Amino acid sequence: EAQVTQNPRYLITVTGKKLTVTCSQNMNHEYMSWYRQDPGLGLRQIYYSMNVEVTDKGDVPEGYKVSRKEKRNFPLILESPSPNQTSLYFCASNTGGLYNEQFFGPGTRLTVL
Amino acid sequence: AQTVTQSQPEMSVQEAETVTLSCTYDTSENNYYLFWYKQPPSRQMILVIRQEAYKQQNATENRFSVNFQKAAKSFSLKISDSQLGDTAMYFCAFMTPGNTGKLIFGQGTTLQVKP
Numbered sequence: 001e002a003q004v005t006q007n008p009r010y011l012i013t014v015t016g017k018k019l020t021v022t023c024s025q026n027m028n029h030e031y032m033s034w035y036r037q038d039p040g041l042g043l044r045q046i047y048y049s050m051n052v053e054v055t056d057k058g059d060v061p062e063g064y065k066v067s068r069k070e071k072r073n074f075p076l077i078l079e080s081p082s083p084n085q086t087s088l089y090f091c092a093s094n095t096g097g098l099y100n101e102q103f104f105g106p107g108t109r110l111t112v113l
Numbered sequence: 114a115q116t117v118t119q120s121q122p123e124m125s126v127q128e129a130e131t132v133t134l135s136c137t138y139d140t141s142e143n144n145y146y147l148f149w150y151k152q153p154p155s156r157q158m159i160l161v162i163r164q165e166a167y168k169q170q171n172a173t174e175n176r177f178s179v180n181f182q183k184a185a186k187s188f189s190l191k192i193s194d195s196q197l198g199d200t201a202m203y204f205c206a207f208m209t210p211g212n213t214g215k216l217i218f219g220q221g222t223t224l225q226v227k228p
Contacts, residue, residue: 031214033214033215035216040122040220040221041220042117042119042204042218042219042220042221043204043206043216043218044218045215045216048215058215088156090158092214092216094214101160102160102214102216104157104158106155106156106157107156107157107158109156
Protein backbone atom coordinates (compact mmCIF):
# COMPACT_ATOMS: atom_id res chain seq x y z
CA GLU A 1 0.00 0.00 0.00
CA ALA A 2 1.32 3.42 -1.00
CA GLN A 3 1.75 5.50 2.11
CA VAL A 4 3.65 8.04 4.13
CA THR A 5 4.37 7.02 7.70
CA GLN A 6 5.39 9.16 10.64
CA ASN A 7 6.62 8.30 14.10
CA PRO A 8 5.81 8.97 16.81
CA ARG A 9 2.15 9.90 16.41
CA TYR A 10 2.10 11.63 19.79
CA LEU A 11 4.94 13.10 21.77
CA ILE A 12 5.13 15.12 24.96
CA THR A 13 8.54 16.49 25.81
CA VAL A 14 10.23 19.26 27.76
CA THR A 15 11.97 22.40 26.61
CA GLY A 16 15.47 21.82 25.31
CA LYS A 17 15.34 18.04 24.94
CA LYS A 18 16.34 17.11 21.41
CA LEU A 19 13.86 15.04 19.45
CA THR A 20 13.42 13.57 16.00
CA VAL A 21 10.20 12.85 14.15
CA THR A 22 10.70 10.26 11.45
CA CYS A 23 9.00 10.22 8.07
CA SER A 24 9.14 7.52 5.44
CA GLN A 25 7.44 7.04 2.07
CA ASN A 26 7.27 3.94 -0.10
CA MET A 27 6.30 5.58 -3.39
CA ASN A 28 9.78 6.47 -4.61
CA HIS A 29 8.84 10.15 -4.57
CA GLU A 30 11.58 12.68 -5.06
CA TYR A 31 9.91 15.54 -3.23
CA MET A 32 9.20 15.52 0.48
CA SER A 33 8.02 18.27 2.82
CA TRP A 34 7.28 19.01 6.44
CA TYR A 35 4.33 21.16 7.47
CA ARG A 36 3.08 22.37 10.81
CA GLN A 37 -0.59 23.01 11.52
CA ASP A 38 -1.69 25.63 14.02
CA PRO A 39 -5.22 26.87 14.80
CA GLY A 40 -6.23 29.78 12.59
CA LEU A 41 -3.10 29.48 10.48
CA GLY A 42 -3.70 26.37 8.42
CA LEU A 43 -0.67 24.36 7.41
CA ARG A 44 2.67 26.02 6.77
CA GLN A 45 5.70 24.49 5.13
CA ILE A 46 8.77 24.11 7.36
CA TYR A 47 11.32 22.46 5.06
CA TYR A 48 11.29 20.57 1.82
CA SER A 49 13.60 18.28 -0.10
CA MET A 50 13.82 17.82 -3.84
CA ASN A 51 16.05 14.76 -3.69
CA VAL A 52 18.69 13.01 -1.64
CA GLU A 53 21.02 15.54 0.00
CA VAL A 54 18.99 18.47 -1.40
CA THR A 55 16.93 20.38 1.15
CA ASP A 56 15.73 23.96 1.51
CA LYS A 57 13.78 26.16 3.88
CA GLY A 58 10.07 26.63 3.68
CA ASP A 59 8.12 29.43 5.29
CA VAL A 60 8.74 28.66 8.97
CA PRO A 61 12.14 26.91 9.27
CA GLU A 62 13.40 28.50 12.51
CA GLY A 63 14.16 25.94 15.20
CA TYR A 64 14.07 22.94 12.87
CA LYS A 65 16.55 20.85 10.94
CA VAL A 66 16.06 18.15 8.35
CA SER A 67 18.18 15.65 6.50
CA ARG A 68 17.68 13.51 3.40
CA LYS A 69 20.25 10.76 3.31
CA GLU A 70 17.94 8.26 1.65
CA LYS A 71 15.18 8.88 -0.83
CA ARG A 72 12.47 7.31 1.31
CA ASN A 73 13.27 9.04 4.62
CA PHE A 74 13.01 12.68 5.66
CA PRO A 75 13.34 13.14 9.44
CA LEU A 76 12.48 16.39 11.20
CA ILE A 77 14.86 17.35 14.00
CA LEU A 78 14.17 19.75 16.84
CA GLU A 79 17.51 20.22 18.54
CA SER A 80 16.22 22.44 21.36
CA PRO A 81 12.42 22.38 21.35
CA SER A 82 10.50 25.30 22.78
CA PRO A 83 6.82 25.62 23.75
CA ASN A 84 6.06 27.60 20.58
CA GLN A 85 6.85 24.46 18.62
CA THR A 86 3.87 22.72 20.14
CA SER A 87 1.89 21.86 17.05
CA LEU A 88 0.57 19.18 14.72
CA TYR A 89 3.20 18.14 12.19
CA PHE A 90 2.66 16.55 8.81
CA CYS A 91 5.13 14.96 6.48
CA ALA A 92 4.20 14.84 2.80
CA SER A 93 5.65 13.52 -0.41
CA ASN A 94 4.81 14.12 -4.03
CA THR A 95 5.67 12.94 -7.45
CA GLY A 96 7.06 16.10 -8.96
CA GLY A 97 6.40 16.76 -12.62
CA LEU A 98 3.54 18.74 -14.07
CA TYR A 99 1.00 17.80 -11.45
CA ASN A 100 2.21 17.47 -7.91
CA GLU A 101 -0.34 15.64 -5.80
CA GLN A 102 0.75 15.64 -2.20
CA PHE A 103 0.45 12.48 -0.11
CA PHE A 104 0.29 13.23 3.58
CA GLY A 105 1.37 11.21 6.58
CA PRO A 106 -1.01 10.71 9.52
CA GLY A 107 0.41 13.59 11.57
CA THR A 108 2.42 13.89 14.79
CA ARG A 109 0.98 15.77 17.72
CA LEU A 110 3.89 17.37 19.59
CA THR A 111 3.59 19.10 22.96
CA VAL A 112 6.61 20.91 24.38
CA LEU A 113 6.29 21.76 28.08
CA ALA B 114 3.67 36.23 -2.33
CA GLN B 115 0.77 33.90 -2.79
CA THR B 116 -1.88 33.84 -0.11
CA VAL B 117 -5.04 31.85 0.47
CA THR B 118 -7.91 33.15 2.58
CA GLN B 119 -10.85 31.29 4.03
CA SER B 120 -13.10 33.82 5.71
CA GLN B 121 -15.51 31.37 7.35
CA PRO B 122 -13.94 29.81 10.45
CA GLU B 123 -17.04 27.71 11.19
CA MET B 124 -20.13 26.63 9.34
CA SER B 125 -22.98 24.24 9.92
CA VAL B 126 -25.51 22.56 7.67
CA GLN B 127 -28.38 20.17 8.10
CA GLU B 128 -27.97 16.66 6.82
CA ALA B 129 -29.03 16.32 3.16
CA GLU B 130 -28.76 20.07 2.57
CA THR B 131 -26.21 21.90 0.43
CA VAL B 132 -23.41 24.06 1.78
CA THR B 133 -20.77 26.24 0.12
CA LEU B 134 -17.36 26.98 1.59
CA SER B 135 -15.54 30.07 0.39
CA CYS B 136 -11.92 30.54 -0.59
CA THR B 137 -10.06 33.39 -2.21
CA TYR B 138 -6.42 33.52 -3.20
CA ASP B 139 -3.90 35.98 -4.43
CA THR B 140 -1.23 35.28 -7.02
CA SER B 141 0.41 36.83 -10.03
CA GLU B 142 0.85 33.43 -11.63
CA ASN B 143 -1.29 32.41 -14.57
CA ASN B 144 -0.88 28.66 -14.30
CA TYR B 145 -1.50 26.94 -10.98
CA TYR B 146 -3.53 24.32 -9.15
CA LEU B 147 -6.14 24.67 -6.46
CA PHE B 148 -7.23 22.03 -4.00
CA TRP B 149 -9.71 21.34 -1.26
CA TYR B 150 -8.57 19.04 1.51
CA LYS B 151 -10.74 17.48 4.19
CA GLN B 152 -9.40 16.85 7.68
CA PRO B 153 -11.76 14.72 9.80
CA PRO B 154 -11.24 14.22 13.55
CA SER B 155 -8.67 11.51 12.71
CA ARG B 156 -6.48 14.42 11.46
CA GLN B 157 -5.71 12.67 8.20
CA MET B 158 -5.46 15.05 5.24
CA ILE B 159 -7.73 13.82 2.47
CA LEU B 160 -7.77 15.32 -0.99
CA VAL B 161 -11.36 16.16 -1.92
CA ILE B 162 -11.05 17.87 -5.27
CA ARG B 163 -8.55 19.73 -7.44
CA GLN B 164 -8.77 22.30 -10.19
CA GLU B 165 -6.21 23.26 -12.82
CA ALA B 166 -6.29 26.98 -13.49
CA TYR B 167 -6.05 26.53 -17.25
CA LYS B 168 -9.28 24.54 -17.29
CA GLN B 169 -12.43 26.61 -17.53
CA GLN B 170 -14.70 23.73 -16.56
CA ASN B 171 -15.37 23.43 -12.87
CA ALA B 172 -14.18 20.21 -11.28
CA THR B 173 -16.71 17.76 -9.83
CA GLU B 174 -16.25 14.69 -7.65
CA ASN B 175 -19.52 13.02 -6.77
CA ARG B 176 -21.26 15.31 -4.24
CA PHE B 177 -18.40 17.81 -4.27
CA SER B 178 -18.02 20.52 -6.87
CA VAL B 179 -16.19 23.79 -7.14
CA ASN B 180 -17.00 27.21 -8.50
CA PHE B 181 -13.73 28.47 -9.92
CA GLN B 182 -13.69 32.15 -10.84
CA LYS B 183 -10.19 32.86 -12.12
CA ALA B 184 -10.60 36.59 -12.67
CA ALA B 185 -12.03 37.03 -9.19
CA LYS B 186 -9.46 34.60 -7.72
CA SER B 187 -12.20 32.70 -6.03
CA PHE B 188 -12.48 28.94 -5.49
CA SER B 189 -15.52 27.83 -3.49
CA LEU B 190 -16.48 24.28 -2.59
CA LYS B 191 -20.06 23.10 -2.78
CA ILE B 192 -21.12 20.00 -0.90
CA SER B 193 -24.46 18.61 -1.98
CA ASP B 194 -26.62 16.21 0.01
CA SER B 195 -24.45 16.73 3.10
CA GLN B 196 -23.76 13.66 5.17
CA LEU B 197 -22.72 13.28 8.80
CA GLY B 198 -19.38 11.96 7.58
CA ASP B 199 -18.69 15.30 5.91
CA THR B 200 -18.16 16.83 9.36
CA ALA B 201 -14.54 17.94 9.25
CA MET B 202 -12.21 20.86 8.80
CA TYR B 203 -11.78 21.85 5.17
CA PHE B 204 -8.69 23.53 3.80
CA CYS B 205 -8.33 25.36 0.54
CA ALA B 206 -4.81 25.16 -0.93
CA PHE B 207 -2.81 26.59 -3.82
CA MET B 208 0.17 25.22 -5.71
CA THR B 209 2.17 26.50 -8.66
CA PRO B 210 3.32 23.88 -11.18
CA GLY B 211 6.97 23.11 -11.45
CA ASN B 212 7.31 24.07 -7.82
CA THR B 213 8.65 21.69 -5.24
CA GLY B 214 5.17 20.59 -4.41
CA LYS B 215 4.70 23.33 -1.87
CA LEU B 216 1.10 23.90 -0.91
CA ILE B 217 -0.09 27.21 0.49
CA PHE B 218 -3.07 26.67 2.74
CA GLY B 219 -5.92 28.79 3.93
CA GLN B 220 -6.85 28.99 7.59
CA GLY B 221 -9.46 26.27 7.36
CA THR B 222 -13.23 26.09 7.80
CA THR B 223 -14.76 23.76 10.36
CA LEU B 224 -17.95 22.25 8.97
CA GLN B 225 -20.52 20.62 11.22
CA VAL B 226 -23.23 18.52 9.60
CA LYS B 227 -26.24 18.25 11.90
CA PRO B 228 -28.69 15.36 11.90
